[in-house]
Amino acid sequence: MSATRLLVLGVVRMRGQAHGYQVRRELLTWHADKWANVQPGSIYHALKKMTGEGLLEQVADEEGVSAGPDRVAYRLTEDGETEFQVLLGRALVEEDATGYSLSAAVTMMTSLPRARAINLLKQQLAHLEARATSTHYARDHAVEMGQPAHVAELYQLWSLHAEASVNWIKAMIEHLEAGEYVMAGEGGPAFGEPPE
Structure with a gap:
């Protein structure tokens, strides 16, 4: 999944x-x-690709809004809103080796209702806990699996990353369950929500 695609849709x-x-x-x-x-x-x-896909549409520039050469304005279509919601949900759930998509999703997660965000993050937590378990096993059994002894250090690094990710996502879920942050539909201005 492209973090760029999610963030561009989110900003528009x-x-x-x-x-x-x-x-x-x-x-x-x-x-x-x-x-x-x-x-x-x-x-x-x-922007151009998603316009061609019907996720964005070009709109007339409001007079005086743009003094520069970039006079094409965009807004989400109904399909663009659907794509944004799908990409956001997927990025909060799926494993992300680079961390780019998850970072983009966390930035835009307040665009979701609180219960949905918590549910998606709990699914991510399950993936992260499974990864932590497998990296711990590999770390502890590297030699038995035919790896040179020093490769256990690499598994140790991955293990520490997995543990940190698990702890981080648990804390974020706790913050959301405690009512922190303004989420979509809660009556206040949630970051990422479109203007009224």
Whole structure:
């Protein structure tokens, strides 16, 4: 799954409509190029590709809104809203070797109702706990599995990463269950929600 695709849809969604430059500026302000590997050129590519797929539509520029050369504004279509919700849910559940998609999903998770976000994160937790168990086993049995003894150090690294991920997701679930953060449908301005 592409973190860029999720974040571009998310930014256009939260703004109601946005020019490519506005999407790019927003994501670079968030430093998404570092934690989600969102490259500036890929933002414009994603906007054009998703417009061609019917997920975004071009809208007329409001007079005076854009003084620069980037005068094409975009907004989500109904299919774009569906795609955003599907990508967000998938990124919160599926294993993510790079961490880019999960990082993008955590950024946009307040766009979901609280109960749905908790449920999806619990599914992610199950995946992470399974990975932790398998890396612990590999660490403890590397030589028996025919690996050189020093390879156990690599399994130890993976084991520590898996444990940290499990602890992090458990804490995030606890925060959500305790009512932290404003989530979609809770009456307050949830980050990522479109303007009214």
